[in-house]
Amino acid sequence: MGWIFYFILSFILVQFILGILHHTFFWKSFPSKNSGKLPFVSVLVAARNEEFFLPMLLDSFEKLNYPSDKIEFLFADDQSEDATFSILSEWCQNRENAQVVKVEQFDCNKNPKAQALSLVERKSQGEFLFFTDADCQVPTTWIESLLAGFSEKTGMVIGVTQVKGGRILDKFQELDWWFTLSLVKVATDWGVPTTGLGNNMCISRKAYERSGGFENIRFSLTEDLEISKSILRKGFLIQNQVSPEALIYTKGEASWKDLLIQRKRWMCGVMTLPIYMKALLALQFFYYPALILLLFLNFPIGIGVWFSKSVLQTIFLIQFARKAGRSLSFFTTLLFDFYLLPITLLTILYYFWPSATKWKSRSYS
Numbered sequence: 001m002g003w004i005f006y007f008i009l010s011f012i013l014v015q016f017i018l019g020i021l022h023h024t025f026f027w028k029s030f031p032s033k034n035s036g037k038l039p040f041v042s043v044l045v046a047a048r049n050e051e052f053f054l055p056m057l058l059d060s061f062e063k064l065n066y067p068s069d070k071i072e073f074l075f076a077d078d079q080s081e082d083a084t085f086s087i088l089s090e091w092c093q094n095r096e097n098a099q100v101v102k103v104e105q106f107d108c109n110k111n112p113k114a115q116a117l118s119l120v121e122r123k124s125q126g127e128f129l130f131f132t133d134a135d136c137q138v139p140t141t142w143i144e145s146l147l148a149g150f151s152e153k154t155g156m157v158i159g160v161t162q163v164k165g166g167r168i169l170d171k172f173q174e175l176d177w178w179f180t181l182s183l184v185k186v187a188t189d190w191g192v193p194t195t196g197l198g199n200n201m202c203i204s205r206k207a208y209e210r211s212g213g214f215e216n217i218r219f220s221l222t223e224d225l226e227i228s229k230s231i232l233r234k235g236f237l238i239q240n241q242v243s244p245e246a247l248i249y250t251k252g253e254a255s256w257k258d259l260l261i262q263r264k265r266w267m268c269g270v271m272t273l274p275i276y277m278k279a280l281l282a283l284q285f286f287y288y289p290a291l292i293l294l295l296f297l298n299f300p301i302g303i304g305v306w307f308s309k310s311v312l313q314t315i316f317l318i319q320f321a322r323k324a325g326r327s328l329s330f331f332t333t334l335l336f337d338f339y340l341l342p343i344t345l346l347t348i349l350y351y352f353w354p355s356a357t358k359w360k361s362r363s364y365s
Helices: 002-025 054-062 084-093 112-121 142-147 168-189 205-211 223-233 256-270 275-297 299-323 330-334 337-352
Strands: 041-047 071-077 098-102 128-131 154-158 160-164 201-204 237-240 247-251 357-359 362-364
Touching: 002 168, 002 275, 002 299, 041 054, 041 112, 054 084, 071 084, 071 112, 084 098, 098 112, 112 223, 128 142, 128 205, 142 201, 154 205, 154 223, 160 168, 168 237, 168 256, 168 299, 168 330, 168 337, 201 205, 201 223, 205 223, 223 237, 256 337, 256 357, 275 299, 275 337, 299 330, 299 337
Parallel strands: 041 071, 041 128, 071 098, 154 237, 160 247
Antiparallel strands: 128 201, 154 201, 357 362
């Protein structure tokens, strides 16, 4: 059995070496094009109980440098119990290119957010559909940057998202997002697309309609993953646009409890991935038991492997964040494993814990 643990440790080290080489030599970028002809686009947002964060999102929409006659904003209020609908109504009132609708009822056998988005999609006219969340802030260059990633065969382009916040938990959540998105980017550039990104993605009208859209995806608490699967099945490509122009900001989860609730929902999506993706994620997790065993068998070598992995991982994440125009602290990033181990273990335990999955003040068994 010892060879299995050595294989896992070697795999993890090689993974980060290949990732660093990818960031340096094989990176796929999509610079914005000034063709002169701008397509009409639709921005779709489903909001539920987001009165605190909505003003920041709407303010960022006002600063978009895309022509107002080439863009429309469509909001779905998903049965909010706060001032969300009032805020959206007031913002849309004096804008001819903005509209908000209320979700009066929904099918309990389908994802509520997917139903809300499909409701406003039916009212949209855009050649490209842009999606973000109500607790995000988009850059002024967001539209042009994601559009630059499209080719004839591309059906979806996803951007990159950074968690903002001053607490240590926010900093580690930020690294967690960089870690996940960097692996997604490497996999996609190597021809292994993984998922969509619900708070920062664009889907072409052609791909959306051919895939059946959000209205026809199966029930899932990760609607962005399901729509990406549908788009891939129809033969379209998914591209990742990692650049400062495509960088969206979002909030971190307020507590460890909230973070685990979020991760439990994400695990529901992970469990629907192909078997080879699950196997790769399992290798990531079993790195820690393998390392602990090695520390018992040969402490100096175990420390060397741990340090090597942490340094390579740090370089990997710093390079990735730099592509998005952000700089990371080497010391904080070096400590990332002290967050990654407990959150990974707790997420798995909480996923199998016999309790409902909570999302937007709703429970799902």
